[in-house]
Amino acid sequence: KAGVTQTPRYLIKTRGQQVTLSCSPISGHRSVSWYQQTPGQGLQFLFEYFSETQRNKGNFPGRFSGRQFSNSRSEMNVSTLELGDSALYLCASSLEVSTEAFFGQGTRLTVV
Amino acid sequence: SQKIEQNSEALNIQEGKTATLTCNYTNYSPAYLQWYRQDPGRGPVFLLLIRENEKEKRKERLKVTFDTTLKQSLFHITASQPADSATYLCALVRGSSYKLIFGSGTRLLVRP
DSSP states (O other): OOOOEEEOSEEEEOTTOOEEEEEEOOTTOOEEEEEEEETTTEEEEEEEEETTEEEEEOSOOTTEEEEEOTTSOEEEEEOSOOGGGOEEEEEEEESSTTSOOEEOOOEEEEEO | OOEEEEOOSOEEEETTSOEEEEEEEESOOOSEEEEEEEOTTSOOEEEEEEETTOSEEEETTEEEEEETTTTEEEEEESSOOGGGOEEEEEEEEOTTOOOEEEOOOEEEEEEO
């Protein structure tokens, strides 16, 4: 069974630009969650999608958005990038948010 | 406010000893508590899940306890090995919140 795939693995962007990150969950998993991980803040919850519906959202500004497609693949978008958005962005898929989550390798975003 | 606290100081133990990691939470009534392992530059890997009505769960050398009165979970690794060196994260799911929230993790170092 293929694992969770995140693309791209690494990204360098300039302040003010926007970025789209992609996540392909494990086949059959309908719940996809996104996290931002930084050394100082740990894993911070961004949002969770289930069957194309956002069911919960973390405390991030509106510049952070996401969506989920009918095949459960998910994308997250960050607009007007700031230096502080530099982080490892992790996607996790599960059958349901309460069951074990399988994480991708993450996308390392650097904003310069 | 809601908090999940894990010891931020690294736990340094001798190979063969039992490692015990602590996860304390406040202002939560979690339905599920999970433990993950994370190696540098990689996504977390699921280890164990314990439900609010369970006191203890075991898997090979791993044991988790869940005390909803103390609002605490303990994670034990018996007969620890250098390969167990990693950061260990606890995570909570509250009822129907559709949000898996992580603690900041505790780094474990097992000396040969």
